[in-house]
Amino acid sequence: MSATFLGMPAFPRNAARAVGDSQLRFNLRKATRTIRGRRAAMVGEVPGWEELRAAGRQIKDHTLRHLDRYLLQLEEAVARAGGRVHWAADADEANRIVAGLVEATGETSVVKVKSMATQEIGLNEALAARGITAYETDLAELIVQLGDDLPSHILVPAIHRNRAEIREIFREKMAEWGRPAPEDLTDEPRALAEAARLHLRERFLSTKVAVSGANFMIAETGTLVVLESEGNGRMCLTLPETLISVVGIEKLLPTWQDLEVFLQLLPRSSTGERMNPYTSTWTGASEGQEFHLVLLDNGRTRVLADEVGRQALRCIRCSACLNVCPVYERVGGHAYGSVYPGPIGAILTPQLRGTDSGASAPPGGMPASAAPAPGGRMPASATAVSRGRMPASATAVSRGRMPASATAVSRGRMPASATAELDASLPYASSLCGACYEVCPVAIDIPEVLVHLRAKAPHPRAERLAMRAAGWVLDRPVRLARAQRLSGRLRRFVPRRLPGPAAAWTDTRDIPDIPAESFRDWWDRTDGGTR
Amino acid sequence: MRVALFITCVNDTLFPGTGRAVVTLLRRLGCEVDFPRAQTCCGQMHVNTGYPREGTRLARHFADVFAGYDAVVTPSGSCAAMVREQYPRLARTAAAAGRPASSGTARDAGGRAAGRTAPPSFAEEVAALVPKVHDLSEFLVDVLGVTDVGACFPHRVTYHPTCHSLRGLRLGDRPTRLLEQVRGLELVPLPGAEECCGFGGTFAVKNPAVSAAMCADKAHNVMATGAEVLCAADNSCLMHIGGALGRQRAGIRVMHLAEILAATESGETAAAPAGPAARTRTAPATRPLSAPAARTLAAPGGATPAGPAAGTPPEPGPAAHGRTGEER
Amino acid sequence: MSSRDLILSRVRAAVAGAPDVPHTGPRAAPAAAGERTVELFAGRVADYRAVVHVVEPAEAAGAITAALARRAAERVVVPGGLPEEWAHAVRAHLGDGAVGDDPPLSAAELDAACGVVTGCAVGIAETGTIVLDTGPRQGRRALTLVPDYHLCLVRAGQIVPGVPEAVAALDPARPLTWISGPSATSDIELDRVEGVHGPRTLEVVVVR
The missing domain is CATH 3.40.50 (Rossmann fold)
Incomplete structure (x- = not known):
């Protein structure tokens, strides 16, 4: 792909390109519809689902309200159980900490469990810069990594790829990373999964350091929880001598028993199963392992400061909202320019990056240790750091079909203005149909947050003027009536295809006839239809 | 029952036939239908596009216009949802910003409120209004019971x-x-x-x-x-x-x-x-x-030349109204 | 200011003045352990395309032997603390092929084993889940992870109705592994395939 992808295109441009990719649309449609049906069946089978959902929401809200207290409690519990806790205010700091811990072991490679947090901070690239190779072990992440691609879905990062494409990636790239794909590899999912098993087997048995995220952390006990399906998570959590977990501070739950709610909500919402194949929990250093927990802020406290927007921190990354979203279904994840695509990404990304206030945000490069700004606003440092240093996923928008060199360039820093433009467009990447809210297991009112962020986004000048004019007309009934009469008189001169922004409508749809007489004029003339 | 029709700005301007149909239908079911002339728009477009200040001004206007009615009926699920879901939020925001709520709404509210003694707050108006606003099918099934x-x-x-x-x-x-x-x-x-x-x-x-x-x-x-x-x-x-x-x-x-x-x-x-x-x-x-x-919106031929639906009140003439009558 | 203090101060500034939210939300009432718990559990395990048998206590040893014979397993790991009756069944069938984990087997040795026979800590009827807690009868986590075949014996008394009861019964200080069917992936076109990195075959014997 061309260098145009290096600048961050805004969502509508990305979306238009994606909509034109018929293979992508076919893959997405098939996948999202399959999982949608499965989720509906599994949720339908739980009689108290709405109560569970309310409980999930309330526990999360309670935790967020007292996050400082629970973080301290967690820190103490992890330390008591032999783990070490590190605090990372932003992506750079988290990457530095992890790289330092790996270097201290003397190792030059790590195996990774699929983790959104480490993607968010661009850990793999940061480790590579220090000579450490990170091997992704989740099948979909492996497909993405081998294909020099970007994840396009929270749960199924290679959802945009079909079996034939995956077979090609395996055949071409596995040898570069380790054991090559079998000569006679077919595109049967079973054969592809077997190839991944063989490719990673030796790696699991020999690698000494693993990096993971976590789905939940329990403040009371210091326990971490990872849900997965393939067993790659168990391999990484169990076999290596050192385990480093990078976890967002919002992943806390107060008590062990709280887990009962989320272990019911998450699998059914996410993979559409009663329970995912494997859930691992561990507390501190287990079975002789060395354990490090890196607690990550990276913009989360800024989200927390927004009264309406903070509900996005309830998210348990199930991806149900992606699977029901009509916009996501048609454009896929790359158009969102973030590791968090879909409806949740549209509200989380601009808030985490701190560009929700748009072009007026300060440019990158601010010092990272600024104290909290007055009025509860988050310091500019987090804004700057997260904006200037987005991981690769944020920058590239094609489906990974760009040459490796372009990807490499895009994995570097990009201008904050480009991120700002994308982020300003994300809250509009929704028709506000409400399907996301309906399926959210922790009842995040995504449409509410979208509308809230739209109010904070910078608006194009022409739109501002048009909205102001419309507001002026609608402010007084007499003005509205006059405008209606004027349009009624001009109605015969409206062309079938309109110029400018209105062409967006008339390219594919007729516009309605403008009636000669408005309802209010009819009402007046006929005295409410009685004359 | 005395019912206020909230026609919505879109229907008022582009689809008057729908409004006439609502009037016909409600009268046939024994309702007295009023059309408060001061109504304009619920403010949905402004709020949902990111212009809450303008939207709130329209919402306040809406709340004032429809304050005195037992029931407000609208042939738009979207506008009814706007009132029900978003007005309380707008009112909360306005209340949090203090009185007067914001620069745009303050002048307006202040101007209208000047003649009254102790005007109800926007939040109070909204709280009273929300339960009375119904989408047409809700009103028919839940309120009229038909x-x-x-x-x-x-x-x-x-x-x-x-x-x-x-x-x-x-x-x-x-x-x-x-x-x-x-x-x-x-x-x-x-x-x-x-x-x-x-x-x-x-x-x-x-x-x-x-x-x-x-x-x-x-x-x-x-x-x-x-x-x-x-x-x-x-x-x-x-x-x-x-x-x-x-x-x-x-x-x-x-x-x-x-x-x-x-x-x-x-x-x-x-x-x-x-x-x-x-x-x-x-x-x-x-x-x-x-x-x-x-041109017509999706070939609207079926409705009568005299109106969008048969049974509408006497019409002034086929060519004059609505989206019917004009296509031939 | 340390990052720890910075993050904590940001958190405090962010939630200052926010209304409190009580912790305890509505919870589903605990399900009653009914007559059908064993049948429900067996059915739900089978839904994951695991192999399930429900046997009387006297039949347990026979079920183990039969399962290992079907599998044609030659080298099977037997964790310490497996009830003698079950361990004996394995040894009687495999002789030297029944290997213990003391001293601990290396990852390569585990990889060379055909399978593992264990008990469990808890079974969950509603979801067909087995929970291991590395306690007696189960061994450390790697034993049930690296070999390709896992034969798990669940006593009827260990089966609880639902997830809340399981959470309450388990000790978070121990490393836990919740297993619901064989390892699986849906990463390719959301087509579910059983068997990736974990044991590709899970066989469960429920002992009444």
């Missing part, structure tokens, strides 16, 4: 529930229960009914490619039903889907739920003897495409 409204419409109809009716207002099966009682009407299910048509207000203009793709899928599903008429409780969505159906010469017309419920035996049979489908399918060939007057 599902058979005495309508007759002998056509094959499919119903699109629209997002804000389905997930915002949770109208459930109220609209289809009403349609099932219409004499002669054959209701055919719409595949993927719960999916958004892609209108989304300014979404259609801000994300035209995605919006068009969603609309194309919806139109495809509508055509697959073999229905003559696509019905919904929101003209905005109908305008969108109908625009695509019209462009594709699908020969399917779109009608607001109110227009079907207002139709009666005498009117319908007199007005549309050939049936809407037969008429609209020939329309492209017989209409000069270049003449704007010949």
Whole structure:
């Protein structure tokens, strides 16, 4: 792909390109519809689902309200159980900490469990810069990594790829990373999964350091929880001598028993199963392992400061909202320019990056240790750091079909203005149909947050003027009536295809006839239809 | 019962026939219908596009205009949902910002409130207003307690529930229960009914490619039903889907739920003897495409030359009104 | 200021003045352990395409032997603390092929084993889940992870109705592994395939 992808295109441009990719649309449609049906069946089978959902929401809200207290409690519990806790205010700091811990072991490679947090901070690239190779072990992440691609879905990062494409990636790239794909590899999912098993087997048995995220952390006990399906998570959590977990501070739950709610909500919402194949929990250093927990802020406290927007921190990354979203279904994840695509990404990304206030945000490069700004606003440092240093996923928008060199360039820093433009467009990447809210297991009112962020986004000048004019007309009934009469008189001169922004409508749809007489004029003339 | 009609700015300007149908229908069911002339717009477009200040001003105006009524009925699920879901939020925000709420709303509210003693706050007005605002089908089924409204419409109809009716207002099966009682009407299910048509207000203009793709899928599903008429409780969505159906010469017309419920035996049979489908399918060939007057929203032929639905009150004349009458 | 203090101060500034939210939300009432718990559990395990048998206590040893014979397993790991009756069944069938984990087997040795026979800590009827807690009868986590075949014996008394009861019964200080069917992936076109990195075959014997 061309260098145009290096600048961050805004969502509508990305979306238009994606909509034109018929293979992508076919893959997405098939996948999202399959999982949608499965989720509906599994949720339908739980009689108290709405109560569970309310409980999930309330526990999360309670935790967020007292996050400082629970973080301290967690820190103490992890330390008591032999783990070490590190605090990372932003992506750079988290990457530095992890790289330092790996270097201290003397190792030059790590195996990774699929983790959104480490993607968010661009850990793999940061480790590579220090000579450490990170091997992704989740099948979909492996497909993405081998294909020099970007994840396009929270749960199924290679959802945009079909079996034939995956077979090609395996055949071409596995040898570069380790054991090559079998000569006679077919595109049967079973054969592809077997190839991944063989490719990673030796790696699991020999690698000494693993990096993971976590789905939940329990403040009371210091326990971490990872849900997965393939067993790659168990391999990484169990076999290596050192385990480093990078976890967002919002992943806390107060008590062990709280887990009962989320272990019911998450699998059914996410993979559409009663329970995912494997859930691992561990507390501190287990079975002789060395354990490090890196607690990550990276913009989360800024989200927390927004009264309406903070509900996005309830998210348990199930991806149900992606699977029901009509916009996501048609454009896929790359158009969102973030590791968090879909409806949740549209509200989380601009808030985490701190560009929700748009072009007026300060440019990158601010010092990272600024104290909290007055009025509860988050310091500019987090804004700057997260904006200037987005991981690769944020920058590239094609489906990974760009040459490796372009990807490499895009994995570097990009201008904050480009991120700002994308982020300003994300809250509009929704028709506000409400399907996301309906399926959210922790009842995040995504449409509410979208509308809230739209109010904070910078608006194009022409739109501002048009909205102001419309507001002026609608402010007084007499003005509205006059405008209606004027349009009624001009109605015969409206062309079938309109110029400018209105062409967006008339390219594919007729516009309605403008009636000669408005309802209010009819009402007046006929005295409410009685004359 | 005395009912205030909130026509909505879109219906007022573009679809007056829907308003006339609501008036006809409610009067037939024994309601006294009032049309508060001061009404303009609920403010949804402004709020949902990111202009809460302008939206709040319109919301305050709405609250003032409809404060005195027992019931406010609107033929728009979307606008009803706006009042119910977003007005309380706007009121909270205004309250949090202190009084006067914000620079835009303050002048306005202050001006109106000047003559009163102890005017109710916006939040109080909203709290009183919200339970009284009903979408048409809600009002018919829940408040009036009717599902058979005495309508007759002998056509094959499919119903699109629209997002804000389905997930915002949770109208459930109220609209289809009403349609099932219409004499002669054959209701055919719409595949993927719960999916958004892609209108989304300014979404259609801000994300035209995605919006068009969603609309194309919806139109495809509508055509697959073999229905003559696509019905919904929101003209905005109908305008969108109908625009695509019209462009594709699908020969399917779109009608607001109110227009079907207002139709009666005498009117319908007199007005549309050939049936809407037969008429609209020939329309492209017989209409000069270049003449704007010949254009219509998705071939609206079926309604009567005298009005959108048979049984509407006396009409001034076929050529004068609505989206009917003008297409030929 | 340390990052720890910075983050904590940001958190405090962010939630200052926010209304409190009580912790305890509505919870589903605990399900009653009914007559059908064993049948429900067996059915739900089978839904994951695991192999399930429900046997009387006297039949347990026979079920183990039969399962290992079907599998044609030659080298099977037997964790310490497996009830003598079950361990004996394995040894009687495999002789030297029954290997213990003391001293601990290396990852390569585990990889060379055909399978593992264990008990469990808890079974969950509602979800068909087995929970291991590295306690007696189960061994450390790697034993049930690296070999390709896992034969797990669940006593009827260990089965609880639902997830809340399981959470309450388990000790978070121990490393836990919740297993619901064999390892699986849906990463390719959301087509579910059983068997990736974990044991590709899970066989469960429920002992009444």
